[in-house]
Amino acid sequence: QKEVEQNSGPLSVPEGAIASLNCTYSDRGSQSFFWYRQYSGKSPELIMSIYSNGDKEDGRFTAQLNKASQYVSLLIRDSQPSDSATYLCAVNSGGYQKVTFGIGTKLQVIP
Amino acid sequence: EAGVTQSPTHLIKTRGQQATLRCSPISGHTSVYWYQQALGLGLQFLLWYDEGEERNRGNFPPRFSGRQFPNYSSELNVNALELEDSALYLCASSKRQAQDTQYFGPGTRLTVL
Numbered sequence: 001q002k003e004v005e006q007n008s009g010p011l012s013v014p015e016g017a018i019a020s021l022n023c024t025y026s027d028r029g030s031q032s033f034f035w036y037r038q039y040s041g042k043s044p045e046l047i048m049s050i051y052s053n054g055d056k057e058d059g060r061f062t063a064q065l066n067k068a069s070q071y072v073s074l075l076i077r078d079s080q081p082s083d084s085a086t087y088l089c090a091v092n093s094g095g096y097q098k099v100t101f102g103i104g105t106k107l108q109v110i111p
Numbered sequence: 112e113a114g115v116t117q118s119p120t121h122l123i124k125t126r127g128q129q130a131t132l133r134c135s136p137i138s139g140h141t142s143v144y145w146y147q148q149a150l151g152l153g154l155q156f157l158l159w160y161d162e163g164e165e166r167n168r169g170n171f172p173p174r175f176s177g178r179q180f181p182n183y184s185s186e187l188n189v190n191a192l193e194l195e196d197s198a199l200y201l202c203a204s205s206k207r208q209a210q211d212t213q214y215f216g217p218g219t220r221l222t223v224l
Contacts, residue, residue: 031211032211032212034211034212036215042217043201043215043216043217043218044154044201044215045215046212046213046214049211049212088153088154090213092211094211097167098144098156098159098167098169099144099156099211099213100156101146101153101154101156102153103152103153104153
């Protein structure tokens with residue numbers, strides 16, 4: 001059973017701080033990694049994808065991947081109350097393997 | 112460019128009935144995925160269709176079935192509804208060349224009474 005694990009939270013950070021969201025996965029053959037944001041009652045929205053070890057930055061968001069440690073993280077700089085949502089980590093092993101989603105971490109940004 | 116669309120937005124059924132949910136992918140996308148998200152739970156993979164074929168199936172009973180039409184739209188059927196089938200059903204689509212990058216529709220909220 002391929003698993004993706006996330007701390008369900010809530011993770012509370014003050015406005016303007018850096019929020020750090022973490023995810024571990026069990027399948028060493030995993031090839032692609034994604035972060036989705038889901039507001040309450042809404043559908044998931046793709047934030048970032050990352051395929052190789054290291055950091056990938058997009059605006060206030062940075063995804064970090066360490067395949068040796070089977071670990072992927074998302075940093076949100078200058079957190080805003082509008083960032084309050086559940087963040088889903090998703091992992092794909094390629095081919096016709098399904099994408100596996102973590103349970104999501106609920107982030108609360110306190111004004 | 113229009114996103115993934117789903118219908119209906121809400122669906123109320125009684126136990127034992129059948130439900131049919133519909134999804135239209137983003138133009139140019141050939142793969143359609145169905146997920147179930149019960150309240151407080153994560154996304155559970157249901158089905159994956161690509162080019163009209165079922166490519167993968169999650170750990171759900173056979174009363175969950177679906178199909179993909181020649182225009183790549185898809186239908187999810189749930190037979191013999193049970194109370195625990197109440198959930199948000201999400202459809203996602205992707206390009207053939209990037210089947211792991213999925214874009215989600217707004218979902219159908221199914222309530223079984």
